[in-house]
Amino acid sequence: MASAGVGRGRVRVAVVGDVHNDWTLEEDSKALHFLQPDLVLFTGDYGNENVQLVKSISDLQLPKAAILGNHDCWHTYQFSEKKVDRVRLQLESLGEQHVGYKCLDFPTIKLSVVGGRPFSCGGNRIFRPKLLSKWYGVNDMAESAKRIYDAATNAPKEHAVILLAHNGPTGLGSRMEDICGRDWVAGGGDHGDPDLEQAISDLQRETGVSIPLVVFGHMHKSLAYGRGLRKMIAFGANRTIYLNGAVVPRVNHAQSSRQPAISTSEKTGLEGLTGLMVPTSRAFTIVDLFEGAVEKISEVWVTVGDARTELEQELVLYKQPREHI
Ligand SMILES: [Zn+2]
DSSP: OOOOSOSTTEEEEEEEOOOTTOOOHHHHHHHHHHHOOSEEEEOSOOSSSOHHHHHHHHTOSSOEEEOOOGGGGSSOOSOOSSSOOHHHHHHHHHGGGBOBTOEEEEGGGTEEEEEOOTTOOSSSSOSSHHHHHHHHOOOSHHHHHHHHHHHHHTSOTTOEEEEEEEEOBSSSOOSTTSTTBOOSSTTOOBOOBHHHHHHHHHHHHHOOOEEEEEEEESSOSBOGGGOOBOOOEEEOGGGOEEEEOOOSSOEEOOOGGGOOOOOOOOOBOGGGOBSOOOOEEEEEEEEEEETTEEEEEEEEEEEEOSSOEEEEEEEEEEETTTEEO
16 A cells, blocks of 8 residues: 655544454554554544553554543443542543544644544433533533534634544434444444534534544444444545444454564563564554545555564555545
């Protein structure tokens, strides 16, 4: 694939879809430095309130933005002022890089990332309403849409805006294989977030904010009960491209076909184990933008071992002009 997103107007974004405990800072850092993104986006569901893992994501030495998903408040039902809970610890770890209802600017690449509703579980009902109310003062979908809208209007005029949410918006189809389609019931259904759809359509109708890309996860690529694969991109009004990054599981440990050469590497393995790093294959979705418009989107698998980091597979999802492959 093409090399780094360097050069005037050229920007590469790497999406790390729903992690579900499949993240290792050392190996994922190697893979990401190989891919050379200007910005890394995390769609949430790191574990089930896996504070250590979220801390390790915050240690990644690349520009990044993240949002918490429903699994990141899996146990904590209500934020308590007295008791330090794990939702709070995750939010503190991420700091300003948690973009829920916020606009985070990246001036050198003329991009702003605007976050959707944290903790989303999809559908018409707000998940963990007390938590959302206590942290963000948001009590219903209309307020939530307004908060996303307001955050996006804070982006500098010359910036393109990428919306980052845990779950995608309604309005992108109701078949089970659609980008936010309900796959666990026979009849399917649209399981998108209505507040996100509202915010996007209001922004497009009322403001000049340019939204080339909306990134989310939550609805996994593999459909329930072996029903096949989900469509991971969709096209909306105003040249907005919707991207679901939830390739789950995102790490494939079965790399036995290509074992690394036996070496005397001095690298210390994880958790104090010394020796070879067992090669793993790690999924990312890469978005290349040029002058604020999406040029190409690929699902890539990068093999990371002791001695080598290499591209194992690239599945092109979109290439300008619009060819949905
Ligand atoms: Zn989720």
